[in-house]
Amino acid sequence: MLMSELIAKKRDGGTLSDGEIAFMIDGYTKGEIPDYQMSAMLMAMYFRGLDHDETVALTMSMMNSGDLVDLSGINGVKADKHSTGGVGDKTSLVLCPMVAAQGVKMAKMSGRGLGHTGGTIDKLESFPGFSCALSKERFFENVNRVGFAIASQTADIDPADKKLYALRDVTGTVAVRGLIVSSIMSKKLAAGADIIVLDVKTGSGGFMKTLDDARALAREMVDVGTAAGRRTAAVISDMDEPLGHAVGNALEVREAIDTLRGEHAGNLLELCLTIGSEILVAGGAAKDADEARARLQRSIDDGSALEKLAEFVEAQGGDKRAVYDTSLLPEAPVQYEAISECEGYVQRMDAEGVGLVSLHLGGGRATKESVIDLSVGLVLKKKTGDFVKTGESLATIHAADMESARQAADLLRKCYVIGADKPESNPFIKEIIRAE
Ligand code: URA
Numbered sequence: 063m064l065m066s067e068l069i070a071k072k073r074d075g076g077t078l079s080d081g082e083i084a085f086m087i088d089g090y091t092k093g094e095i096p097d098y099q100m101s102a103m104l105m106a107m108y109f110r111g112l113d114h115d116e117t118v119a120l121t122m123s124m125m126n127s128g129d130l131v132d133l134s135g136i137n138g139v140k141a142d143k144h145s146t147g148g149v150g151d152k153t154s155l156v157l158c159p160m161v162a163a164q165g166v167k168m169a170k171m172s173g174r175g176l177g178h179t180g181g182t183i184d185k186l187e188s189f190p191g192f193s194c195a196l197s198k199e200r201f202f203e204n205v206n207r208v209g210f211a212i213a214s215q216t217a218d219i220d221p222a223d224k225k226l227y228a229l230r231d232v233t234g235t236v237a238v239r240g241l242i243v244s245s246i247m248s249k250k251l252a253a254g255a256d257i258i259v260l261d262v263k264t265g266s267g268g269f270m271k272t273l274d275d276a277r278a279l280a281r282e283m284v285d286v287g288t289a290a291g292r293r294t295a296a297v298i299s300d301m302d303e304p305l306g307h308a309v310g311n312a313l314e315v316r317e318a319i320d321t322l323r324g325e326h327a328g329n330l331l332e333l334c335l336t337i338g339s340e341i342l343v344a345g346g347a348a349k350d351a352d353e354a355r356a357r358l359q360r361s362i363d364d365g366s367a368l369e370k371l372a373e374f375v376e377a378q379g380g381d382k383r384a385v386y387d388t389s390l391l392p393e394a395p396v397q398y399e400a401i402s403e404c405e406g407y408v409q410r411m412d413a414e415g416v417g418l419v420s421l422h423l424g425g426g427r428a429t430k431e432s433v434i435d436l437s438v439g440l441v442l443k444k445k446t447g448d449f450v451k452t453g454e455s456l457a458t459i460h461a462a463d464m465e466s467a468r469q470a471a472d473l474l475r476k477c478y479v480i481g482a483d484k485p486e487s488n489p490f491i492k493e494i495i496r497a498e
Contacts, residue, residue, distance in 0.1 A: 065089065065099045072106035080119040087123035091222045097229055104226075104235040112240025114282070120240065121286050124248035127222035131254035133169055135202045139345045140169045142255035143337060144246055146270065146279070148263040149417035150304035154182050154212070155318035157334040159370035162209030163361035164338075164354075166345040169205045171215040171253045180311050180426060180434050183214055188312035188391050188436045192380030204377045209370060211378065220249045239279055242269070247286045257293045257344045259337050260284070264492060265302030267413025273298070273492055280495040288497040293344040297337050298492040299329075303411040303446050306330035310425040310439010312392045313460060317441075319388055322368040329490045335359065336491050392437035394460035400440070400471035402450045406480040411446055415477035419470050423461050438462060440474065447487055450480060 063085050072078060078086075086103065089095035112120065133140050141161065145151055158168045172182040172194065180187075183194045194214040196204065204211035217224070223245050230236045250258050260283050263269065264276035280296035287294025299305075306328060308317040320326050321334075339354035348354035361367040372382040384390035420426055424435035442457045444450045457474055461467035 065095050065103070069099060069102045069106055072103060072110055075110055077113060078116055078119070080115075083116065083119040084123045087120070087127055087222050090225065091127045100226070100229055101233045101235075104230060104233055104238075104241070107241060108235045108238050111238065114285070117240040117243050117282060118286055118289060120244040121247045121251070122290075124220055124222040124226070124244055125251045127248075128220050128252065129216075129218045130252050131219065133202075133254040136167060136169060136205045138167055139257060140167050140205070140255045141257035141259065141341045141345060142168065142170055142250060142253055143259045143261060143341070144250055145261040146246070146263050146268065148301040148305055149267040149413045149420075150306050150309040150314060151263075152185060152306065152308070152314040152318045152330070153261055153333055153337065155185065155315060155371070156321050156330060156367075157338055158210045158212070159322060159367040159374065160334060160358045160361050161338050161341050162374075163366040163370045164342055164347055164357050165209070166257075166341055166347050167205050168210035168341075169201070169253070169255055170210065170212045171219070171249070172212050173215055174427075180436075182212060184434055184436070185311045185314050186212065186375075186378075186380070188315045189375050189380035189382075189384050190390065192375060192378055194378065196378065204374075208373045208377050210374060212374075215249065215253075220252050223248055239275075239282060242279060243282045243286060247283055247290075251287070251290050251292065255292070257341055258287050259340050259344075260294070260296035261333070261337055262296050262298045263301035264298055265300050265413065266411070267304060267417060268301035277493060277495070280493075284495050284497060294497065295340045295344070296495040297333070297340065298495065299333050299336075300488060300490045300492060301413055302488070303413050304416050304442065305333065307442045307445070308439065309416055309420045309442070310423070310460060311434060311436040313439040313441055315391055316388045319368070319371070319385060322362060322371055324362045331362075332490055336494070340494065394435075394437040394462060396459075396461045396464055396467045398459045398461060398464070398467035398471060399455040400457045400459055400474045402444070402452060402454050402456050402478070402480065403475065404480050405450065405452045406482050407484045408444050408446050408448050408450060408478055409481045409483070409485045410479040412477040416440070416442070416474065419459075419473045419477070422473060423459070423466055423470050435462060440470065444478070447485055449484075
């Protein structure tokens with residue numbers, strides 16, 4: 063088989079067979095197929111797309127490119143969740159303790175972020191001493207004992223995705239549905255959980271800007287996961303504005319803790335109750351979504367979810383006192399109000415723009431080498447549908463110095479569309495996609 067022939071076949075609208083895809087992924091992972099040929103293939107895929115069979119074959123070849131995690135050392139069913147990424151997304155920090163408090167184990171692999179804020183691991187490092195670099199034995203032990211653990215994904219899991227994703231990033235070929243599905247699902251399948259719930263965002267701050275695209279992505283991921291024998295579902299939610307109010311690493315950890323204390327009842331909690339219900343029902347811990355929601359809410363009301371978070375932080379080397387006293391988390395030296403220069407209803411927000419304000423403040427990585435400032439970011443005081451008066455604060459900016467705070471406030475004001483009419487409210491949870 064020649065890679066040049068496969069590139070020409072895809073370029074001309076042909077369909078690659080399972081064997082051809084396996085040959086390509088194996089050769090690329092081993093370094094036998096060079097980046098220039100894989101780049102040409104990715105561009106042909108960008109224009110021609112991948113059909114369902116090609117997507118399944120690609121997912122399986124990528125999954126088999128490295129180690130498959132065997133979670134049988136952990137008792138009971140194991141769940142995992144994956145988010146397609148958004149602004150202010152601290153879902154895992156709230157969801158995992160709630161689900162674990164209700165007896166379903168979460169064995170989660172996570173990454174660091176490249177973009178407006180860090181990934182889940184960066185956020186968790188706001189707890190002094192915390193580490194996600196767990197050996198396999200410690201990961202298993204923590205999941206068994208605490209009910210959940212979050213480990214950084216090791217280099218030997220899905221090496222094909224690491225190489226391919228880096229190449230897609232620099233060749234303008236990230237936004238291909240079949241490539242996104244195979245990238246996400248190969249990692250999740252290799253990580254070994256029995257239940258996989260996908261948190262798919264749609265809107266200005268999400269990967270998929272339209273509901274149709276989000277639905278098609280979610281459906282295909284659920285089909286691939288189901289075909290691989292895993293209980294898989296996807297929850298599609300709105301990302302036309304940031305999730306919750308905080309954007310920035312330690313600030314998001316604070317908001318997650320406040321939510322577990324029962325002090326917030328907005329969209330973040332709603333998303334965690336919805337995803338958590340899918341997991342509890344799939345894991346046999348609740349007979350239906352109503353019972354699951356009631357149990358998850360109880361774990362907030364009785365403090366058991368907050369206690370789970372503290373146990374988890376301690377088990378991964380962090381200072382659990384910060385769960386009960388958030389002044390121990392990193393705090394930025396400057397707090398500055400971004401004042402509205404006009405009056406009216408917030409009609410729309412540019413969620414991605416808000417994320418970029420956090421990046422500007424130093425809360426995210428512009429390149430892999432960037433060092434994140436965990437303390438900076440912003441806490442929104444006004445969101446879509448709220449009325450704001452001239453001179454009222456839109457958000458509190460947390461910054462390293464006054465100059466970056468002022469610049470951030472200018473950038474943030476541009477993310478708000480304010481007008482006379484109150485906008486119609488849209489449902490936050492758009493759809494739940496399950497196995498057919
Ligand atoms: N997240 C991933 O892990 N892979 C993609 O291709 C896109 C988002």
